[in-house]
Amino acid sequence: MRVAIIGAGPSGMAQMRAFEAASRAGEEIPEFVCFEKQSDWGGQWNYTWRTGLDEHGEPVHSSMYRNLWSNGPKEVLEFADYTFDEHFGRPISSYPPRPVLWDYISGRVEKSGVRQHVRFSTVVRWVDYDDAAEQFTVTSEDLPSGTTTSETFDRVIVGVGHFSFPRMPDFDGIETFPGRVMHAHDFRGAEDLAGRDLLVIGSSYSAEDIGSQAHKMGARSVTASYRTAPMGYEWPDGFEEKPLVLRFEGSTAHFADGTSREFDAVVMCTGYLHKYPFLPDDLALDSPNNVYPAGLYKGVVWQRNPHLFYLGAQDQWLTFNMFDAQAWFVRDLILGKIEMPPAEERQADIDTWLARFEAIETVADEVRFQVEYTGELIEATDYPMFDLEEVIEIFLAWKRDKKDDIMGYRDRTYRSVMTGTIAATHHTRWVDELDDSIARYLAPVPTDAVGAGAPRAPR
Numbered sequence: 160m161r162v163a164i165i166g167a168g169p170s171g172m173a174q175m176r177a178f179e180a181a182s183r184a185g186e187e188i189p190e191f192v193c194f195e196k197q198s199d200w201g202g203q204w205n206y207t208w209r210t211g212l213d214e215h216g217e218p219v220h221s222s223m224y225r226n227l228w229s230n231g232p233k234e235v236l237e238f239a240d241y242t243f244d245e246h247f248g249r250p251i252s253s254y255p256p257r258p259v260l261w262d263y264i265s266g267r268v269e270k271s272g273v274r275q276h277v278r279f280s281t282v283v284r285w286v287d288y289d290d291a292a293e294q295f296t297v298t299s300e301d302l303p304s305g306t307t308t309s310e311t312f313d314r315v316i317v318g319v320g321h322f323s324f325p326r327m328p329d330f331d332g333i334e335t336f337p338g339r340v341m342h343a344h345d346f347r348g349a350e351d352l353a354g355r356d357l358l359v360i361g362s363s364y365s366a367e368d369i370g371s372q373a374h375k376m377g378a379r380s381v382t383a384s385y386r387t388a389p390m391g392y393e394w395p396d397g398f399e400e401k402p403l404v405l406r407f408e409g410s411t412a413h414f415a416d417g418t419s420r421e422f423d424a425v426v427m428c429t430g431y432l433h434k435y436p437f438l439p440d441d442l443a444l445d446s447p448n449n450v451y452p453a454g455l456y457k458g459v460v461w462q463r464n465p466h467l468f469y470l471g472a473q474d475q476w477l478t479f480n481m482f483d484a485q486a487w488f489v490r491d492l493i494l495g496k497i498e499m500p501p502a503e504e505r506q507a508d509i510d511t512w513l514a515r516f517e518a519i520e521t522v523a524d525e526v527r528f529q530v531e532y533t534g535e536l537i538e539a540t541d542y543p544m545f546d547l548e549e550v551i552e553i554f555l556a557w558k559r560d561k562k563d564d565i566m567g568y569r570d571r572t573y574r575s576v577m578t579g580t581i582a583a584t585h586h587t588r589w590v591d592e593l594d595d596s597i598a599r600y601l602a603p604v605p606t607d608a609v610g611a612g613a614p615r616a617p618r
Contacts, residue, residue: 160189162493163297163312165286165437167195167277168202169264169479170318170470173486175273177542180240181490184541189313189493193273194299196220196282200268202320204261210345215302217282220323222431225348226372226595227257230364234573234582235553236479239543241267242577247601252585254569256595264479283437286315288464295466314493317435318470321448324434327427328360331406338410342427343369352424353377358412360384360404361428367392369426371566374398375590382420384412392565433472442467448474450529451516456505458512458532459485460492465499468492476526476554480545481533487540497539526554549576566590 162178164171171193178188197205197213197220206223213219229236232253237243243251246266251259268274280302287296298309325342333340343365349372357373359366362385370381374395381398383390389400402415413419433452435443441463446452450473454462461467468489471482491497500508512532519525534547553573560568569589572582585592586604599605 160314160493161310161312162189162191162314162316163283163295163310164191164193164316164318165283165297166202166317166319167193167197167200167279168318168320168471169204170320170482170486171195171202171316172200172264172268172273173479173482174316174318174470174489175276176240176268176271177483177486177490179271179273180487181494186494188490191276192310192312193277194281194283194297195277195279196302198280200274200277200279201261201265203322204257204264206257206261208347210341210347215280217302218323219344220319222322222325222344222346223257224346224369224372225257226376227368228569228589228595229254229256229260230368230569231476231478232553232557232571232573232582233260234575235477235550235557237575237577238267238479238483239545239577240483241270242575244575244578244580250580250583251601253571253573253582254585254589256597256600258595258597259600262597286438286442288442288466293466314466314468316468316470316489317438317444317472319435320471321433322431324432325427326430326432328429330404333407333425335409336407336422336425338423338425340425340427342429344431346426349373349376349378354379355423356380356382356421358382358384358404358420358422358425359428360425361430362386362388362390362400363428363430365428365430366390367565369428370398374566376593382422384414392561395566444469444472446472449516450474450476450519450525451512451532453509453513456500456509457488457536459489460499460505462502462505462509465502465505473529476529477533477550481529484533484536484540484542487542488536491540522558523551523555527551530554546576 164174178191182188199205203221203223205221207221209219246263281299283299285298294311295315296309296311300307325344327342352373353376357378359370366383367390370383373381383400384404386403404412405415406413410421411419433444433446452472456462459468470485492499530547530551537544560571574581
């Protein structure tokens with residue numbers, strides 16, 4: 160058997176780790192090949208300064224920006240088989256910056272020795288399925304050489320994520336706006352917004368985080384425009400929320416409440432599309448961004464062709480450890496350790512989960528839904544189980560912390576679900592820390608860390 164894994168981001172890395180773990184346990188595993196368009200693994204966490212097109216003329220995959228720090232506690236995404244303590248050799252804070260998280264996820268698979276299975280700088284151009292042969296033909300291109308290759312595989316695992324193709328709305332008159340207009344996908348840093356007036360359009364995590372970054376980096380003002388409801392945090396002076404923009408006239412934005420303001424820059428924080436240009440429509444998932452996309456048995460098996468799998472296709476509360484749970488489950492389906500039910504049983508299971516999804520009323524319901532879904536996958540495999548109820552409690556505490564102090568919640572600390580370790584307090588408050596490098600983050604207390612302040616009690 161041959162297995163193709165498309166994408167070497169956190170989902171594809173999880174799948175390779177799952178196969179490697181089975182091999183290390185003495186099990187016979189299939190030959191697998193991972194295709195990765197970028198020159199290194201990490202997916203979204205593989206930061207690039209490039210926007211638009213990459214060095215090969217391909218659409219840039221990563222939406223990562225330079226100043227990003229985790230916007231959720233690391234304790235809810237920690238790998239059960241490779242802890243932060245193991246990787247760094249000591250406790251670190253609950254909200255690491257981008258380079259630290261990349262080092263963590265990269266370190267796990269580097270230690271596993273699976274890099275040999277990845278074809279970097281190789282983009283999958285097309286996937287066909289032959290019903291009679293029950294095989295896929297995967298056509299890929301080695302980008303540096305331009306060489307195109309077609310190969311057959313028995314299973315295909317799609318792990319490219321769904322945060323690379325921006326959803327870009329239109330507004331009357333926006334073509335007259337003289338400043339820069341971009342989607343969050345192309346945002347790379349907030350330093351050039353110092354002393355400027357920024358409009359972010361959206362009211363979810365990108366708007367919250369990019370707006371906060373801009374404020375931290377010295378923007379004169381930040382305005383967040385919402386379509387349905389405001390984020391509702393107690394923003395600092397110079398940060399406000401407005402209802403949806405109706406139109407632009409030059410640098411002036413007119414809002415639905417009848418007010419208007421002038422801006423220097425606009426960032427569209429308006430979400431992403433499920434888009435798989437390498438798949439025909441009978442294999443391509445087409446779904447809104449939600450926690451249980453229709454058409455996937457156990458959230459991973461393409462119902463119309465159970466030889467095709469998706470990882471990380473859901474909107475996400477859990478991330479890395481949910482991808483692990485999915486990858487271990489997919490691995491065991493492929494190895495035959497878990498029996499693939501007939502189509503009718505799979506559909507009945509999909510319908511049950513969709514009914515539960517439709518019944519979600521609150522954020523707490525949605526968190527519990529995804530944590531329980533992840534737990535069901537873990538129980539079916541040998542992936543290490545962890546305290547799922549504690550994960551839920553951390554998520555809910557995190558939501559409360561953000562309501563309490565939107566600009567200071569990253570200074571809170573939590574207890575590891577995996578090891579019981581209390582996170583360290585970072586030497587500098589997030590709002591004062593302008594150096595996101597891993598060297599600065601892991602350094603002993605610098606002499607300039609005067610703004611550390613008193614941390615809240617650990618949870």
